[in-house]
Amino acid sequence: MSDSINIEVVYALDQRQELVSLKLPEGATARDAVEASGLLHKYPEIDLEGANKLGVFAKLVKPDTVLRDRDRVEIYRPLIADPKAVRKKRADEGKVMKKGGGSASEEE
Numbered sequence: 441m442s443d444s445i446n447i448e449v450v451y452a453l454d455q456r457q458e459l460v461s462l463k464l465p466e467g468a469t470a471r472d473a474v475e476a477s478g479l480l481h482k483y484p485e486i487d488l489e490g491a492n493k494l495g496v497f498a499k500l501v502k503p504d505t506v507l508r509d510r511d512r513v514e515i516y517r518p519l520i521a522d523p524k525a526v527r528k529k530r531a532d533e534g535k536v537m538k539k540g541g542g543s544a545s546e547e548e
Contacts, residue, residue: 445509449477451486452517458482464507470494471503473513491518
């Protein structure tokens with residue numbers, strides 16, 4: 441077995457995404473991958489201690505999670521609005537939603 445693993449680190453922005461491929465030693469953590477990617481320097485708004493969460497293939501992980509070969513570490517931006525609150529507001533306003541989003545009156 442080799443003593444290094446291949447990892448991708450992804451950070452999605454409004455208009456594009458940053459993807460960095462890395463080779464790290466076995467036993468590297470999600471935090472190690474983000475730090476090695478250089479994205480923390482390029483995007484100083486990333487805050488691993490607070491607002492930003494990390495995931496591997498769309499599953500939340502802690503920064504100290506040990507990675508496996510070919511994992512993709514995702515840096516999630518904080519939500520602008522709470523999806524539950526938005527749905528509740530729409531329901532309170534009496535808007536009927538169709539499956540998949542958008543209002544039901546748009547189906548015509």
